Amino acid sequence: MAKAGRGIGTLAVHGGEPPVRPSRSVTEPVVFASTYPFADTAELVAFMRGETDRTPEYGRYGNPTVAAVEAKVAALEGAEAACAFASGMAAVTTTLLGFLRPGQHAVLTDDVYRKTRVFALDTLSRYGVETALVEPTAEAVAAALRPNTRLVFTELPTNPYLRVPDLDRIVSAAHEHGTKVVLDATFATPVNLRALEHGVDLVVHSSTKYLGGHNDVLGGFVCGRRGPVEAIRDLRGTLGGILDPHAAFLTLRGIKTLELRVRRQNATALAVAELLEGHRAVERVYYPVLASHPDVQVARALLEGGGGVVSFVVAGGLDGGRRFVDALAIPKLAPSLGGVESLVEQPALMSFFDLGPEGRARIGIAEGLVRLAVGIEDTADLLTDVAAALDRIA
Ligand code: PLP
Numbered sequence: 001m002a003k004a005g006r007g008i009g010t011l012a013v014h015g016g017e018p019p020v021r022p023s024r025s026v027t028e029p030v031v032f033a034s035t036y037p038f039a040d041t042a043e044l045v046a047f048m049r050g051e052t053d054r055t056p057e058y059g060r061y062g063n064p065t066v067a068a069v070e071a072k073v074a075a076l077e078g079a080e081a082a083c084a085f086a087s088g089m090a091a092v093t094t095t096l097l098g099f100l101r102p103g104q105h106a107v108l109t110d111d112v113y114r115k116t117r118v119f120a121l122d123t124l125s126r127y128g129v130e131t132a133l134v135e136p137t138a139e140a141v142a143a144a145l146r147p148n149t150r151l152v153f154t155e156l157p158t159n160p161y162l163r164v165p166d167l168d169r170i171v172s173a174a175h176e177h178g179t180k181v182v183l184d185a186t187f188a189t190p191v192n193l194r195a196l197e198h199g200v201d202l203v204v205h206s207s208t209k210y211l212g213g214h215n216d217v218l219g220g221f222v223c224g225r226r227g228p229v230e231a232i233r234d235l236r237g238t239l240g241g242i243l244d245p246h247a248a249f250l251t252l253r254g255i256k257t258l259e260l261r262v263r264r265q266n267a268t269a270l271a272v273a274e275l276l277e278g279h280r281a282v283e284r285v286y287y288p289v290l291a292s293h294p295d296v297q298v299a300r301a302l303l304e305g306g307g308g309v310v311s312f313v314v315a316g317g318l319d320g321g322r323r324f325v326d327a328l329a330i331p332k333l334a335p336s337l338g339g340v341e342s343l344v345e346q347p348a349l350m351s352f353f354d355l356g357p358e359g360r361a362r363i364g365i366a367e368g369l370v371r372l373a374v375g376i377e378d379t380a381d382l383l384t385d386v387a388a389a390l391d392r393i394a
Helices: 008-014 041-048 064-077 088-099 114-127 138-144 167-176 226-239 245-255 258-277 296-302 317-327 353-362 379-393
Strands: 081-085 105-109 130-134 149-155 180-184 202-206 220-224 282-286 309-314 343-345 369-373
Touching (some): 008 064, 008 258, 064 081, 064 220, 064 245, 088 114, 088 180, 088 202, 105 138, 114 149, 130 138, 138 167, 167 180, 202 226, 220 226, 258 379, 317 379
Parallel strands (some): 105 149, 180 202
Antiparallel strands (some): 081 220
């Protein structure tokens, strides 16, 4: 159950919405406007003094449809406020830039989304921010904290090995040290994890994944207490990465079915993981709530479900993986996850192609690793498809 006794399914449909809209429509109107006029100079001056509560004067600072989806995501997370961005990366980069100053230090767990790491190591370093990349465990995070550590940025479950560090212990180690914690909960979703209840300071989502849920729209969110979220919103107004109104509407519409989709994806992914574990053509399966996963105890305590992504190493290395992927009939060969269509990729040939075999070995990306992101197709059809593709390579 989420905030105010309402279930997450009810919040996904009604959360953050007014009882009656000015348009009296059941759905949120899409407001396409780049500028918002004032009735007269008196209204302008009152607005500038912060005396009126209205849509900001210019589309880079806010939009009514964007505000509607922000209210819904805040309701889902039980947050005081949320701020919407044009992509998950716009949310991540704006948040990191907002928090960190020259001379400060950030601790990132080393399997956070690759572009988040790239931004910290290649860009933040140019502005005098040092980053430590550490194993996704509470011990490693605690050991990396320094007097100037301002931020711990972590993610769970992580990609592609679906690690689930002990969030409560990370938060207490960071807070004892006076350091804030930002969690990228894209893979967890507000259905599987109530992140703010674990003391996280800010939660980030790539809504391109489960929140939008239909592989048709990019977006990102930051949620938390009003003060820090408003500071990030101000920076969004300068950096310019606000969500577009049409994208905001698609995301709102997608969220209405979030709970149904994620519960189906949890169930299907678990069934697929169990099938994979018993198959002779599979060397190793990674699914957070399976007994064989290194973080199973934390995952079962923290998460309502393991999510829609299953990673596994098939026999035969790069070629075995390629033959398996090409033999699948339902999942499409594409990056991303969390949408209604199942997607599959071989990380060695997609996100980590540029590293080459040695580079991949260095960071532990197996050549035969496959990442399957299940959609909402019939579980039985996906199981049949996966089993048939495995039989082709066994
Ligand atoms: N965070 C995670 C965990 C992701 O998987 C992704 C994208 O795959 C991002 C952030 C970036 O989101 P976007 O692609 O919407 O910029």
